[in-house]
Amino acid sequence: MDSKIILVICLSFLINLITTLSYSVRIVGIRTGRIAVSFALFNILVLISRTANGFQAPLLANTIETNINSGAGPDLLNFRLIILSCTVASIIGGLMIPTFQRILSIAVERFSVYKSVPKVLFHGFTKTGATSIKDSIVIPSPRNLTSLNFKSDFPVKVFIMNVVAVAIVTIGVLSALYAGYFTPEYRSTASNLSAIINGMATILMFVFIDPFLSVMTDEVVLGKARESLFRKYIVYMVIARVVGTLIAQVMFVPAAKLISIVAGMI
Numbered sequence: 001m002d003s004k005i006i007l008v009i010c011l012s013f014l015i016n017l018i019t020t021l022s023y024s025v026r027i028v029g030i031r032t033g034r035i036a037v038s039f040a041l042f043n044i045l046v047l048i049s050r051t052a053n054g055f056q057a058p059l060l061a062n063t064i065e066t067n068i069n070s071g072a073g074p075d076l077l078n079f080r081l082i083i084l085s086c087t088v089a090s091i092i093g094g095l096m097i098p099t100f101q102r103i104l105s106i107a108v109e110r111f112s113v114y115k116s117v118p119k120v121l122f123h124g125f126t127k128t129g130a131t132s133i134k135d136s137i138v139i140p141s142p143r144n145l146t147s148l149n150f151k152s153d154f155p156v157k158v159f160i161m162n163v164v165a166v167a168i169v170t171i172g173v174l175s176a177l178y179a180g181y182f183t184p185e186y187r188s189t190a191s192n193l194s195a196i197i198n199g200m201a202t203i204l205m206f207v208f209i210d211p212f213l214s215v216m217t218d219e220v221v222l223g224k225a226r227e228s229l230f231r232k233y234i235v236y237m238v239i240a241r242v243v244g245t246l247i248a249q250v251m252f253v254p255a256a257k258l259i260s261i262v263a264g265m266i
Contacts, residue, residue, distance in 0.1 A: 004059045005078045011052040011059075012082050013089040018049040020093025020241055023234045024101040026217045030227060031101075032108045035217070041107050044117065060177050061191060067181075074181040076253070079174055083252060086170050087245040094238035095140050102136035144235055153232060158212050159240050161204050166244025167251055168201035175255040182260035190263035197259075213237070 025042045029035030067075060106129075110120045123129040148154075176194035180187025216233060219225035 002063060002078075004063050005075075005082070008056055008059050009082050009085045011056050013085040014052050015049050015056075016086045016089035016241075016245070017093045017096075018045045020090050020238060021045070021096060021100050023213075023237055024097040024104065026213060027097075027227075027231065027234065028101050028104045028108060030217060030220050030230070032105055033221075034108050034112070035221075037108050037111055038104065041104065041111060041117070041120070044121075057173050057177065057191070057194075060174070064177055064180050064187070068184050068187075074178065079178055079252065080249065082174060083170060083245060083248050086248070087242060090238065090241040090245055094235075094242070097234070097238070098138050098140050099136055102138070103133055106132050106136065144231070147228075148232060148235060153229060155212070155233060155236060158209055159236055161208050162237055162240035163244040163247065165201040165204040165209065166241050167247040168204075169198055170245050170248035171252045171255055172198040172201065175252055176259050178252070178256040179260035179263060182257055183264050186260065186263040189266055190259050193259055193263060197255075209237075 022042065025038050026035070029038040032038065063075070063078075107120050107124075110123050110129075111117070114120055114123070124133065173194045176191050176197065177187075179190035179193075183190065213233070216225060216230050220227050220230045
């Protein structure tokens with residue numbers, strides 16, 4: 001396997017891990033009463049994720065260009081592995097949420113003392129900070145899954161929209177780049193269509209999914225909803241991410257072919 005593909009797999013894993021962990025930020029905000037600070041600290045990881053995302057497409061584009069110029073066929077297996085890394089990252093991220101929310105809670109409390117992000121980060125490397133992080137590591141309780149009730153408190157519409165949005169985001173850039181194998185003469189046009197594809201998924205997330213979680217967060221803060229119910233919704237969203245990345249495996253090639261056709265028609 002090419003070193004560039006390995007790097008892309010690692011970057012995809014990191015991006016999806018951070019995205020999955022983002023669900024825990026609202027829980028931390030509820031528990032600490034500092035929602036704004038929780039998001040502000042988490043944005044450090046978001047910055048890392050976006051930086052990693054910026055390297056992903058050029059590395060893949062270069063690999064595809066090299067294969068096309070050398071006459072090599074499509075490297076479908078490598079793309080499958082990249083999507084698989086998204087699934088694995090979503091699962092691991094879901095399992096890490098209980099630990100991460102405890103660590104982020106400590107960071108939020110420390111920020112109220114230091115009023116400085118660098119000082120909070122430095123505190124994590126001190127003996128006291130390292131001990132706190134070690135003590136925060138927990139194994140997720142099986143009750144997080146056994147307590148789910150898909151009949152009474154299951155948000156069907158939001159769950160389906162999240163699955164669709166995750167599936168589209170997962171393959172948006174990958175399918176647009178892979179379409180270059182089907183229509184090499186239009187591969188630049190095809191790759192640029194990824195922005196439109198991801199834009200559709202972003203609309204779903206910010207118009208339907210994010211407002212739903214925001215309303216639930218406010219209701220818990222105001223005492224109108226139970227935190228346990230909110231935690232269930234977070235579990236549903238994590239499951240939706242995993243399902244979405246699995247569906248992305250099925251959608252990948254058909255989406256690439258459709259993009260190649262559209263690129264030829266523009």
